[in-house]
Amino acid sequence: MTDDRERSWLVANVVDVDGWERWMPGVVAAEPGSGLAQLVAGARQVTWAWEARTGLRAQHVSREQFQVFHERLEVAEDLLYRAAELEPGWACPWYFLQMSGRGLQVGPDIARLRFEAAVRRSPLHLGAHQQQLQQVCRKWGGSHEEMHAFARESMLAAPEGSDLGVLVAIAHLEHWGDLDHGDDTAYMLRLQVEKELHEAADRSYRNAGYRDALDPVATLNVFAMAFALAGEKKAAAEAFAATGGLVTEFPWQYLNGNDPAAAYRALRSRSGRP
Incomplete structure (x- = not known):
């Protein structure tokens, strides 16, 4: 598989399935040098974290939900950084680090660096662009103007x-x-x-x-x-x-x-x- 967009799409769909979080730690322990194992385990921690938080606005999420959310995202960050080290050419770990970073509120500068790390490896990575679009939208601390500008600039910079x-x-x-x-x-x-x-x-x-x-x-x-x-x-x-x-x-x-x-x-x- 050479197209990192395809790898990201496949992993994102696979880790939506409940239960991966129960047995992936065993796979990671058995194959500590596998970037794929670290990636899948980290990606599942990200989706599992967002499941705990739910899609509600922050004021409707309980303190307990936020605690579980952050704990799972911190586990995800460790796994995904390890995947990035093992597979330095992959955009996919950085794509999921965009998701975990937004949840952990790493800030716009670090978020931008993660986006840039993804698109250096896969310039037309739609998922990475969508995550950055969320990062700069108003509900996540950006603005409508910044969001629209990013969307348009990204579209025009890409081939028709x-x-x-x-x-x-x-x-x-x-x-x-x-x-x-x-x-x-x-x-x-x-x-x-x-x-x-x-x-x-x-x-x-x-x-x-x-x-x-x-x-x-x-x-x-x-x-x-x-x-x-x-x-x-x-x-x-x-x-x-x-x-x-x-x-x-x-x-x-x-x-x-x-x-x-x-x-x-x-x-x-x-x-x-x-």
């Missing part, structure tokens, strides 16, 4: 046909989600938002060169939701059709955390798709 165009759509959804009811709808209906969404779609999944994305369904789900909220029914319907009915949890949990598929179906219907 890259999946980094989805960052622009994600940034608009993050901005929308940070606004009060009423203001959020008005924001998504702005002409500038419509224009930027179409530009991002044209540079990513609607571009003839778009063929190397690891998870195009995830990108299509983001654009389907963004176009639907922006009132762009035709573009939304096309994106929904291209998903083939496959629903990703992100970004639909922003509309319905208990049933993302219901949110998908509701907006798909409003966009004219059955």
Whole structure:
């Protein structure tokens, strides 16, 4: 496997499975020189930590949850740094260190260094860019302006046909989600938002060169939701059709955390798709 984007995608999906945290320590102990073992164990500690914290805003997370969250992330950091030492050419440990670092509040400078370490090894690593986008968004101490600038600059720096165009759509959804009811709808209906969404779609999944994305369904789900909220029914319907009915949890949990598929179906219907 030579594409670190693929390695990151595979590990991220594998460690979402419950139970890995129970037997991975034994694997690490048996194979202390295996970068892969350290990576998988560390990545599972990261996802396990975020499961303990939940996706709620900080004011709704208990002290006990935060304690477990931080303990698991500290274990993850040790494992992931060891993986990075054993496999210095891999971007994947740095990608997961971005996640643990945000949870441990390492600060914007260290977070930026971790992002840069990932993209030096894999310049078009979508996951690393998405983590940095979260780092600079308002809810994590950044700002809407910084977030939009990062998304656009990343898109324009990448070749046309890259999946980094989805960052622009994600940034608009993050901005929308940070606004009060009423203001959020008005924001998504702005002409500038419509224009930027179409530009991002044209540079990513609607571009003839778009063929190397690891998870195009995830990108299509983001654009389907963004176009639907922006009132762009035709573009939304096309994106929904291209998903083939496959629903990703992100970004639909922003509309319905208990049933993302219901949110998908509701907006798909409003966009004219059955």
